[in-house]
Amino acid sequence: MKPQLCEEFAVRFGRYGGLFVPETLVQPLKELAEAYERLMKDGEFHSELNLLLKHFAGRPTPLYFARNLSRELKCRIYLKREDLVHGGAHKLNNTLGQALVAKRMGKTRLIAETGAGQHGVATAIVGANLGFETQVYMGEVDIERQKMNVYRMELMGAEVIPVRSGSRTLKDAINEAMRDWAASFEHTHYLLGTAAGAHPFPSMVRDFQSVIGHEAREQILEAEGRMPRSIVACVGGGSNAMGIFAPFLKDDVRLLAVEAGGRGPGRTDKIADNGASMGYGSDGILHGALTKILQDPFGQILESYSVAAGLDYPGVGPELAYLAETGRVLPKLADDKTALQGFRALSRLEGIIPALESAHAVGYAMQEPEALGDLAIINISGRGDKDLATVMDYENL
Amino acid sequence: MIIYICAGDPSPDATPDLVRRLAAAGADIIELGLPHSDPIADGPTIQAAAQRAIAAGMNTDVYFQMASLADVAVPKVFMGYYNMIYARGLDKFASDCARSGISGMIVPDLPPEEAVPLKDACIRHGVDLIFLAAPNTPPERLKMIVEETSGFTYLVARIGVTGARSDIAADTRGLIARVPGNKPKAVGFGISTPAQAAEVVRAGADAAIVGSVCVDLIARGEIERLEQLVRDMKSAIRAVKLQ
Ligand SMILES: Cc1ncc(COP(=O)(O)O)c(C=O)c1O
Numbered sequence: 242m243k244p245q246l247c248e249e250f251a252v253r254f255g256r257y258g259g260l261f262v263p264e265t266l267v268q269p270l271k272e273l274a275e276a277y278e279r280l281m282k283d284g285e286f287h288s289e290l291n292l293l294l295k296h297f298a299g300r301p302t303p304l305y306f307a308r309n310l311s312r313e314l315k316c317r318i319y320l321k322r323e324d325l326v327h328g329g330a331h332k333l334n335n336t337l338g339q340a341l342v343a344k345r346m347g348k349t350r351l352i353a354e355t356g357a358g359q360h361g362v363a364t365a366i367v368g369a370n371l372g373f374e375t376q377v378y379m380g381e382v383d384i385e386r387q388k389m390n391v392y393r394m395e396l397m398g399a400e401v402i403p404v405r406s407g408s409r410t411l412k413d414a415i416n417e418a419m420r421d422w423a424a425s426f427e428h429t430h431y432l433l434g435t436a437a438g439a440h441p442f443p444s445m446v447r448d449f450q451s452v453i454g455h456e457a458r459e460q461i462l463e464a465e466g467r468m469p470r471s472i473v474a475c476v477g478g479g480s481n482a483m484g485i486f487a488p489f490l491k492d493d494v495r496l497l498a499v500e501a502g503g504r505g506p507g508r509t510d511k512i513a514d515n516g517a518s519m520g521y522g523s524d525g526i527l528h529g530a531l532t533k534i535l536q537d538p539f540g541q542i543l544e545s546y547s548v549a550a551g552l553d554y555p556g557v558g559p560e561l562a563y564l565a566e567t568g569r570v571l572p573k574l575a576d577d578k579t580a581l582q583g584f585r586a587l588s589r590l591e592g593i594i595p596a597l598e599s600a601h602a603v604g605y606a607m608q609e610p611e612a613l614g615d616l617a618i619i620n621i622s623g624r625g626d627k628d629l630a631t632v633m634d635y636e637n638l
Numbered sequence: 639m640i641i642y643i644c645a646g647d648p649s650p651d652a653t654p655d656l657v658r659r660l661a662a663a664g665a666d667i668i669e670l671g672l673p674h675s676d677p678i679a680d681g682p683t684i685q686a687a688a689q690r691a692i693a694a695g696m697n698t699d700v701y702f703q704m705a706s707l708a709d710v711a712v713p714k715v716f717m718g719y720y721n722m723i724y725a726r727g728l729d730k731f732a733s734d735c736a737r738s739g740i741s742g743m744i745v746p747d748l749p750p751e752e753a754v755p756l757k758d759a760c761i762r763h764g765v766d767l768i769f770l771a772a773p774n775t776p777p778e779r780l781k782m783i784v785e786e787t788s789g790f791t792y793l794v795a796r797i798g799v800t801g802a803r804s805d806i807a808a809d810t811r812g813l814i815a816r817v818p819g820n821k822p823k824a825v826g827f828g829i830s831t832p833a834q835a836a837e838v839v840r841a842g843a844d845a846a847i848v849g850s851v852c853v854d855l856i857a858r859g860e861i862e863r864l865e866q867l868v869r870d871m872k873s874a875i876r877a878v879k880l881q
Contacts, residue, residue: 250749263794264746264775264794267772267775268779413676527721531724540698540726541675541697
């Protein structure tokens with residue numbers, strides 16, 4: 242067999258990426274890749290998406306100069322306000338894009354996985370708005386942790402399917418969605434929520450989230466007349482990070498990707514105390530891609546941990562794994578405590594309650610302000626309303 | 639007839655004896671599953687078996703010990719997910735297969751396009767790498783898969799995941815008929831009764847692969863019923879072949 246076959250088969254980021262899925266899913270993924278590549282060149286598709294991003298999602302989101310935080314850290318800090326996107330997080334940028342692709346492909350049903358519930362909510366929103374039957378797989382443990390988001394999804398007509406297999410969290414919800422899709426691809430689109438998984442998901446999700454970086458680039462040039470020295474984003478699977486980083490890859494800008502340090506580097510043979518696949522993981526295959534993952538020496542996937550449900554994933558998108566290896570992106574850690582400090586600080590200093598995920602980016606910046614240079618952008622990927630109960634519980638411990 | 643069991647379920651120690659009993663009951667090939675934490679091609683039955691086996695202490699080292707101990711005359715074939723192979727190292731894994739009497743590998747999440755490095759390792763150690771084709775595999779690709787596979791082609795009887803079903807899909811017969819060339823073809827996913835096994839053989843398959851129903855009987859401790867099922871499947875298939 243010619244190795245060349247592989248390159249046509251699936252986009253690679255260095256050695257990372259690929260398409261490691263059961264044969265039944267190969268064809269649906271190829272069809273999705275073809276449709277997405279065709280539509281990315283289709284002006285009408287872009288007009289439709291841009292209208293929805295503007296009038297429905299509320300884009301462009303502000304790039305806000307955080308006066309008080311800047312004073313505190315002695316560095317000019319701007320916040321990219323993805324918390325103001327409809328639904329409360331950047332997730333809608335991707336679900337709108339993919340739902341329109343699904344529509345053009347003639348699909349009538351959407352399935353999705355969700356951990357924190359934010360991606361599930363963003364899928365439920367497009368399901369209701371664009372007229373899809375929507376089912377969201379969610380681990381039993383996460384359903385218990387995120388009751389409000391379950392109710393939000395149900396209000397918008399989505400069905401939440403409890404996942405009882407494996408660790409009953411996000412990775413198992415992805416497994417279950419892939420199993421569903423292997424039988425339902427004829428009429429169903431699998432709307433993956435992060436820049437991970439098999440080709441074309443890492444590229445497609447990055448492209449739909451790149452609107453964050455494109456706006457930020459224009460906005461910072463307008464406000465400051467120059468490029469930022471650094472950009473900070475949190476990393477679960479990598480969609481908000483790739484979304485803001487992608488348009489800056491060729492610029493002299495330090496890209497800081499903050500993973501969940503959780504309780505620390507510890508692990509048992511089943512559970513890691515963190516969600517830091519780049520920080521503490523190794524090469525392996527998860528959900529269709531070769532990337533950095535948290536695993537035991539035999540290749541069993543570990544359960545991850547973070548106070549932020551959206552960062553509680555034992556893998557990372559293959560493009561980030563690659564960019565981290567080349568040194569273009571710098572992986573960093575913020576543990577639970579640092580994230581909670583970021584959460585409180587941004588609330589008090591700026592009157593903005595960030596999602597616990599985004600609070601990892603804020604917490605990191607506060608901990609290592611010298612890494613930021615004199616002008617930084619922090620991606621506030623979501624708002625913190627969903628996390629209030631978690632934070633109250635945490636503080637009472 | 640190919641019988642799948644999940645190695646280490648209910649316990650690692652039980653596996654070699656189980657393999658011998660299945661061979662004695664008439665299994666022509668034993669497919670020994672290595673349990674994985676995230677088996678995306680498997681339905682609830684095999685998922686549960688994998689969890690039990692991992693909890694009982696099954697890992698890749700133990701797997702190869704048990705495979706060596708299960709000394710049967712019929713071929714043993716590995717079935718498992720690519721990350722387990724990748725974590726051990728492709729060459730070491732293929733060599734461990736050869737040394738423990740495993741003659742082939744089925745890796746459900748590894749399409750031929752991604753399998754070039756593993757295929758090299760398998761060739762070095764004389765182990766077959768068996769590829770899968772599905773009802774939605776288009777003709778050109780089917781041709782490529784049949785060319786690339788060694789040992790036999792694994793025809794996935796239906797879209798979706800593993801698990802016992804009560805019928806044979808129309809898709810299955812279509813897929814069997816579409817396979818070009820004359821390499822052996824085995825049909826699996828959903829086959830649970832002697833009648834279904836006979837039906838796929840009548841439709842042109844060389845073998846039926848039976849998994850979830852066996853795993854289920856093992857989970858319930860009904861080993862004698864399992865042996866009886868294997869004997870019944872075998873005679874149902876033989877009856878078709880004699881026709
Ligand atoms: C607000 C928010 N930020 C970040 C993430 C992490 O995902 P990603 O790394 O794909 O941006 C999530 C995931 O649920 C989220 O809800």
